[in-house]
Amino acid sequence: MIKAEDSVNFNFWSFFIDNLSAAGVIGGYVSISIIGVALIIFFSKGKIEGEKQLGPKWAQPIIGGLFGVIPGCGGTIIVASMYKNKKISFGGLFAAFITTLGEGSFVLLGASAESDVAANLKAFFIVNLVGFIVGVILGYVADKIGYEINSDKISVSSVDPLDIVTEKEGNGSIIFNNLIHNFIEKTGFVLILLLALFLLPGSIMALWGGGIDAIENLTVLITILFTIICLIYFLLSSVVIKEHDCSPKENVRSTLLHSILDISMVTSYVFIGLFIVNFVIDVIVGPEAFNSWMTSSAFAVVLIAALIGITPGCGGMIAVAAAYTTIPNFPIAALIAAAIATSGDGIFPLLAENKKDAIIIIIASLAVALVVGYSCLALT
Numbered sequence: 001m002i003k004a005e006d007s008v009n010f011n012f013w014s015f016f017i018d019n020l021s022a023a024g025v026i027g028g029y030v031s032i033s034i035i036g037v038a039l040i041i042f043f044s045k046g047k048i049e050g051e052k053q054l055g056p057k058w059a060q061p062i063i064g065g066l067f068g069v070i071p072g073c074g075g076t077i078i079v080a081s082m083y084k085n086k087k088i089s090f091g092g093l094f095a096a097f098i099t100t101l102g103e104g105s106f107v108l109l110g111a112s113a114e115s116d117v118a119a120n121l122k123a124f125f126i127v128n129l130v131g132f133i134v135g136v137i138l139g140y141v142a143d144k145i146g147y148e149i150n151s152d153k154i155s156v157s158s159v160d161p162l163d164i165v166t167e168k169e170g171n172g173s174i175i176f177n178n179l180i181h182n183f184i185e186k187t188g189f190v191l192i193l194l195l196a197l198f199l200l201p202g203s204i205m206a207l208w209g210g211g212i213d214a215i216e217n218l219t220v221l222i223t224i225l226f227t228i229i230c231l232i233y234f235l236l237s238s239v240v241i242k243e244h245d246c247s248p249k250e251n252v253r254s255t256l257l258h259s260i261l262d263i264s265m266v267t268s269y270v271f272i273g274l275f276i277v278n279f280v281i282d283v284i285v286g287p288e289a290f291n292s293w294m295t296s297s298a299f300a301v302v303l304i305a306a307l308i309g310i311t312p313g314c315g316g317m318i319a320v321a322a323a324y325t326t327i328p329n330f331p332i333a334a335l336i337a338a339a340i341a342t343s344g345d346g347i348f349p350l351l352a353e354n355k356k357d358a359i360i361i362i363i364a365s366l367a368v369a370l371v372v373g374y375s376c377l378a379l380t
Contacts, residue, residue, distance in 0.1 A: 010283055017224060019275045024223025026325075027230060027267035028199030030106040034266070035196075037071050038259040041078070042252065057089065061139025064092030065132045068099025071109065072262065073314060073344040076100050095139030097361055098368060099131040102344030103266050104317030107325060120325055123332055127339045134340060134372055180236045185257065188233040192260050195226045230267040237261055269315055273322035281327065302334045302377055306369040309338030310362060317342040333380060337373025341366050 055063050067075035079096040082088040101108070101124075108124040202212050202219055212219065281287055305323075308316040320338035324330045343365060347358055 020224045020227045023271035024226040026270050030266050031196035031263050033106045033109045034262045035259045038255050042255045060089035060092035061095040061136045064095035065099045065136045068096035069128050071105035073102050076344050089143050091139035091143030094142045095135035097343045098135030100344045101339045102317045102342050103314035104321035107321035189260050230264040234264040234268040269318040270322050273319045298331045302337050302373040305334035306337040306341045309341035310366045312347050314344050333373050333377035337369045341369035
């Protein structure tokens, strides 16, 4: 990444292109993770359907925690559905929310020239381990207390959001929305899938710090194109899709379609995060001053990360994870705090129909995140 000593020497265009490429590199590996996890969930969904509770009552928090460890938001969406059908206890539900990293997990699983892949994978393991242990313990506490959410009020949408097109008056608006919908389901879908397949070998080799030298220049161009298309795809999908559902789909194509939407969202957030973070560090503050602040203000960073992570959805956790992979001296305690605070997209079913209980989970998650985050900071 370009290091600008002052505004006179700063080349905005090169800086912009560098960040597009860096986001595309991460997006390439993110694609493997998202599609792989989505297909695993899809092909295993039949095993968690039925009327009986999944596993014995004493194992509910453990089961919920294991679903929370699944990268992405699919695990918590499934647990929310299971809880609605009385197939898992509140302790299991709470454990899943405490454990999940949401889509931020894919950022840590990504590979980038700017980040230490081994360190990111180590952080992914540590954060998941801490979250799982804390989530399971608190899940048992919740079940012991006997608190229950009115699960009859929790709804899981049966409508595929990709089938929803915003209705507007006028034939022109309808035609425009149909064109966007066509891009989302066909053109953009195929382009992102093909580019992800092209980046697949290099993304795998990047795990061991390698690459394919013969196509290095072409790969850079593909990563830039990949990020641009993801930005366009995510922007357009935000126009026509009213809600995003990560639950298992009816067929493989629908599963892949939702995976592409997730890929575009994560890659877009990563690009925005990289752009803002690198601009602040390299241009506004300066690397040395910023590193000094990060070292002396870890207490504040933990609080800020937890507050960002608590925002509904996956955007906050993606931003914190991207910051961890790119900012020197970013405390892992702050990453842990954000991971425990975040509830991913699984919180939306609760927010939609049962705001009171959703707020209870959000507040409890934030409190736990701060306690665990500052405890980890003290230990490190």
